[in-house]
Amino acid sequence: MLTLLLHRQCxxxxxxxxxxxxxxxxxxxxxxxxxxxRATGMRSVLFSNLRDAVQAADTWRMQAARKGYALTEAAAS
Incomplete structure (x- = not known):
């Protein structure tokens, strides 16, 4: 549905x-x-509605941005 991909500079x-x-x-x-x-880490969290899921995804995106990750791709299908 929606994918956000972030990378760190350098x-x-x-x-x-x-x-x-x-x-x-x-x-x-x-x-x-x-x-x-290399091996990766993965976590999944279930939500009962789309609004809460998107808010959580945006929160995790912002946390990653504070750690130096920058958005490189956003895709919706």
Whole structure:
């Protein structure tokens, strides 16, 4: 549904936030982080409505931006 991809300047570190819906009418925010070519970390959180999911995704995007990550791609499908 919505993907935000952030990278750090001068590094191969990335932080990805995805918002997608599931078969049960819930929304999932998936976060993935790490360094290209290495093992990554991942967390998923369920939300009952889209507004809360998007707000959470934006909060995590802002936290990543404070750590030096910059938005490199935003895609909606």
């Amino acid at each position: 590094a191969r570190d990335f932080y990805r936030v995805d918002v997608c819906d599931n078969l049960f009418g819930e929304y999932t925010v998936q976060r993935e982080w790490g360094r290209h070519g």
